[in-house]
Amino acid sequence: MIEARHLHKTFGTTRAVQDVSFSVQEGENFILLGTSGCGKTTTLKMLNRLLEPDGGQVLLNGADTATIPAPQLRRGMGYVLQHTGLFPHYTVAENIAVVPKLLHWEKDAIQERTATLMQKLGLSYSEHAHAYPHQLSGGQQQRVGLARALAADPPVLLMDEPFGALDPITRDRIRTEFSELDEFKKKTIIMVTHDVQEAFTLATRVCLMDEGRIVQMGTPDQLREQPVNDFVRTFLKL
Ligand SMILES: Nc1ncnc2c1ncn2[C@@H]1O[C@H](COP(=O)(O)OP(=O)(O)OP(=O)(O)O)[C@@H](O)[C@H]1O
Numbered sequence: 001m002i003e004a005r006h007l008h009k010t011f012g013t014t015r016a017v018q019d020v021s022f023s024v025q026e027g028e029n030f031i032l033l034g035t036s037g038c039g040k041t042t043t044l045k046m047l048n049r050l051l052e053p054d055g056g057q058v059l060l061n062g063a064d065t066a067t068i069p070a071p072q073l074r075r076g077m078g079y080v081l082q083h084t085g086l087f088p089h090y091t092v093a094e095n096i097a098v099v100p101k102l103l104h105w106e107k108d109a110i111q112e113r114t115a116t117l118m119q120k121l122g123l124s125y126s127e128h129a130h131a132y133p134h135q136l137s138g139g140q141q142q143r144v145g146l147a148r149a150l151a152a153d154p155p156v157l158l159m160d161e162p163f164g165a166l167d168p169i170t171r172d173r174i175r176t177e178f179s180e181l182d183e184f185k186k187k188t189i190i191m192v193t194h195d196v197q198e199a200f201t202l203a204t205r206v207c208l209m210d211e212g213r214i215v216q217m218g219t220p221d222q223l224r225e226q227p228v229n230d231f232v233r234t235f236l237k238l
């Protein structure tokens with residue numbers, strides 16, 4: 001279980017995240033939703049200590065993450081960055097292998113895992129494993145980003161707009177394929193999106209944010225049926 005308690009983060013005079021608290025149960029797909037700049041990425045980055053909060057705590061299975069060394073924490077939490085964040089000078093296979101290598105997996109095991117994941121995510125190993133990110137389409141790069149996050153089979157997956165920057169048709173296809181993978185079904189996932197339909201399709205619970213704060217949190221049905229204010233109604237186009 002992951003619990004955020006009263007998280008705060010300020011950049012200069014920008015109060016990016018203010019008093020954000022939630023808890024995510026094992027196996028949930030928890031989706032942070034909101035307009036650009038509302039604090040989604042900042043919240044996600046505080047969960048695995050890519051950013052340290054100015055106030056508040058994150059607990060992972062009851063342990064304060066501030067006491068867990070950041071590299072160890074991140075190995076248990078796959079992270080899909082906004083705009084893929086692939087290493088440009090690493091091949092596709094090298095990008096996918098980053099965490100298994102850190103964990104000193106055997107070379108054969110790494111290659112087998114890489115090939116399996118590429119196949120699952122619809123990427124041809126023979127065609128793409130030794131290509132560089134810039135030689136792939138945007139959709140293919142996003143698949144590599146997903147494969148990299150899944151490589152060491154972490155129990156928790158943090159995903160920041162994993163299907164962003166794609167045309168609506170490709171986005172829909174990749175999202176559907178991904179949601180049908182066993183990996184997606186069994187992992188605890190915290191995902192960021194600004195796309196209402198995407199959130200409502202994938203989420204067990206949605207956390208709608210505005211200006212650094214949580215406006216409403218609940219199942220898609222709860223938000224649809226009991227919006228707490230006009231912001232929620234407008235955002236969800238109810
Ligand atoms: N490193 C930083 N330095 C200064 N300001 C920052 C930094 N990171 C984020 N901010 C500011 O904090 C606020 C929240 O940013 P954040 O990236 O969390 O938004 P977001 O909800 O992920 O937006 P988007 O949907 O556009 O990705 C914004 O006003 C942003 O400009």
Ligand SMILES: [Mg+2]
Pocket residue numbers: 040041042082160
């Ligand atoms: Mg963001």
